[in-house]
Amino acid sequence: MTLASSSSAAALTHAELIVAVAFAALCTTYAVSSPFFGNPRQAAWILTTIVSLLMTAVSAPYVVAYLQGGVRNLVQRPELDVPLNRGFQAYLLADLIVGCLHYRSQITFLTGWLHHILYLGICEFVIRQRWTHIFALCAVMELPTFLLGLGTLFPRLRSYRLFAFSFFITRIVLHLILLYTYLLPANRPDGSLAPVLLLTAVFPLHALWFTKCVKGMRRRARERRLARKYHTSRWTRIRMRVGRWVSGRRPIRARSIRMARRMSDKLTRALPSKESMMELVGMA
Numbered sequence: 001m002t003l004a005s006s007s008s009a010a011a012l013t014h015a016e017l018i019v020a021v022a023f024a025a026l027c028t029t030y031a032v033s034s035p036f037f038g039n040p041r042q043a044a045w046i047l048t049t050i051v052s053l054l055m056t057a058v059s060a061p062y063v064v065a066y067l068q069g070g071v072r073n074l075v076q077r078p079e080l081d082v083p084l085n086r087g088f089q090a091y092l093l094a095d096l097i098v099g100c101l102h103y104r105s106q107i108t109f110l111t112g113w114l115h116h117i118l119y120l121g122i123c124e125f126v127i128r129q130r131w132t133h134i135f136a137l138c139a140v141m142e143l144p145t146f147l148l149g150l151g152t153l154f155p156r157l158r159s160y161r162l163f164a165f166s167f168f169i170t171r172i173v174l175h176l177i178l179l180y181t182y183l184l185p186a187n188r189p190d191g192s193l194a195p196v197l198l199l200t201a202v203f204p205l206h207a208l209w210f211t212k213c214v215k216g217m218r219r220r221a222r223e224r225r226l227a228r229k230y231h232t233s234r235w236t237r238i239r240m241r242v243g244r245w246v247s248g249r250r251p252i253r254a255r256s257i258r259m260a261r262r263m264s265d266k267l268t269r270a271l272p273s274k275e276s277m278m279e280l281v282g283m284a
Contacts, residue, residue, distance in 0.1 A: 018083055022090030030098055044106035049149030051091040052142040058084050059139035071187050074133045081132035085123045092116040141170040164213050171206040
């Protein structure tokens with residue numbers, strides 16, 4: 001066996017070890033956490049929320065390097081970005097396998113099977129091309145996924161506006177900027193257009209999700225307006241009923257006025273006459 005083949009076997013073993021350890025850790029985490037979330041929809045977001053948080057955190061140094069000097073300032077860090085890619089592969093496998101066993105209804109064809117299988121291939125291709133630092137930079141796009149998962153697991157922390165804003169900034173704006181940047185010949189890694197093709201292939205999925213997000217926000221806003229309108233119209237109906245009741249009781253008010261007039265007439269008759277008063281004061 002040559003030195004090159006032995007090093008390849010060692011690298012393959014190392015890759016398999018990372019995937020196996022990450023897979024076991026994710027499955028254990030789900031087993032421990034799932035009893036606290038009885039809803040299948042919440043259970044389906046346990047692994048996704050954890051992994052999206054880790055990926056966003058690991059992407060931080062790459063984002064800083066990108067902001068400081070663009071894509072040319074990005075360098076590969078095998079001790080960090082390669083485990084990130086392998087760990088993401090382990091998550092994709094774990095989510096499919098655990099999902100089939102525990103939350104099958106939450107795994108759709110588009111966002112489940114197609115998305116996960118597609119990204120398994122993308123991660124493997126990126127690792128073999130040694131472009132893991134590019135993938136690590138793009139991992140910041142998992143920030144809106146973490147926010148959505150956090151709001152699903154803990155509804156009190158849910159913020160649709162924050163999710164929509166982070167999604168637009170990372171998966172739409174940043175995605176388009178990176179696509180244009182790697183389209184320029186000077187920024188192509190090894191002169192390859194593969195990053196551009198991958199970003200182009202993934203963008204429609206992001207655009208579809210963002211469109212659904214906007215439609216959902218508009219639908220919820222419309223429902224809130226209708227609820228406020230119903231609440232207002234309800235109180236309006238109550239006021240109208242009270243008004244009709246008061247209008248129906250008007251004869252009582254008129255009867256009270258007539259009684260007051262009779263009492264006034266009795267008091268007037270009880271007073272002394274004008275002549276008596278003049279005699280009293282000595283003017284008669």
